[in-house]
Amino acid sequence: xxxxxxxxxxxxxxxxxxxxxxxxxxxxxxxxxxxxxxxxxxxxxxxxxxxxxxxxxxxxxxxxxxxxxxxxxxxxxxxxxxxxxxxxxxxxxxxxxxxxxxxxxxxxxxxxxxxxxxxxxxxxxxxxxxxxxxxxxxxxxxxxxxxxxxxxxxxxxxxxxxxxxxxxxxx
Numbered sequence: 001x002x003x004x005x006x007x008x009x010x011x012x013x014x015x016x017x018x019x020x021x022x023x024x025x026x027x028x029x030x031x032x033x034x035x036x037x038x039x040x041x042x043x044x045x046x047x048x049x050x051x052x053x054x055x056x057x058x059x060x061x062x063x064x065x066x067x068x069x070x071x072x073x074x075x076x077x078x079x080x081x082x083x084x085x086x087x088x089x090x091x092x093x094x095x096x097x098x099x100x101x102x103x104x105x106x107x108x109x110x111x112x113x114x115x116x117x118x119x120x121x122x123x124x125x126x127x128x129x130x131x132x133x134x135x136x137x138x139x140x141x142x143x144x145x146x147x148x149x150x151x152x153x154x155x156x157x158x159x160x161x162x163x164x165x166x167x168x169x170x171x
Contacts, residue, residue, distance in 0.1 A: 001088075005081040008073055009088020019093065021066050026086045028056065029079075040080040049074045098129030102149035105138040105157075110145070122149055 012022065029036055035056060039049050050071050057067050073079040094101055102122055104110065110118070119131040126149060138146070143158035155161075 001084045002078070002081060004076065004078045005084035006088050008076070008078055008081075009085040010092060012069060012085060012089045013092035013096075015065060015069060017063060017066055017069075019090075021062055022086055022089055024060065025057075025062055025066055025070070026082055028060070029082050032056075036080060036082075039074050040077075046075060094132060099132050100126050100128035100130070100149055101132045101134070102147060103134040103136055105136045105141060105146040105148070107137075107139055107141050107143055107145070107157075109135070109137070118147065122147075126150070 035052070038044055038052055044052075053067055053070050053074070057070075070079065073082070073085070078085070091101060100122055104115075104118060115133060115135075119133060122128065122131045122133075131149075141157035141159045142162075144156045144160070146157050146160065147154040
């Protein structure tokens, strides 16, 4: 993800557009690859890109502010990163609600009690009110789990322990 996508995602969040409008826009861009091809093509003029956007979105419930945002994203050359922009938008929404987004990588699926314990740990450690936990199977871990929240990673996997042991022995 580029810094420009992060910036545009933050701006999109700050515009206060409804989540339904943002999701519908991403859905339209995702379902019509030829539209995205036109919008990202350097051979198509800015004016034509703007006209295409207006034509595509004129019969939808997409707010005019969203269409202006898309035009600016085209002008900046980052419309091709719409998925990343929306991901940042959603992350900002969760942060505003006090929800921490985290991923749990595991070999053996955790039970409900373990999931709740992990969520309590993350809430205490990161000062969040709630946690949105994405469960990701990762058989390469051999055993245990890895937990990633923001830029912080907690590695309680057998693979991680073996790598740390190897580094300690190699010193």
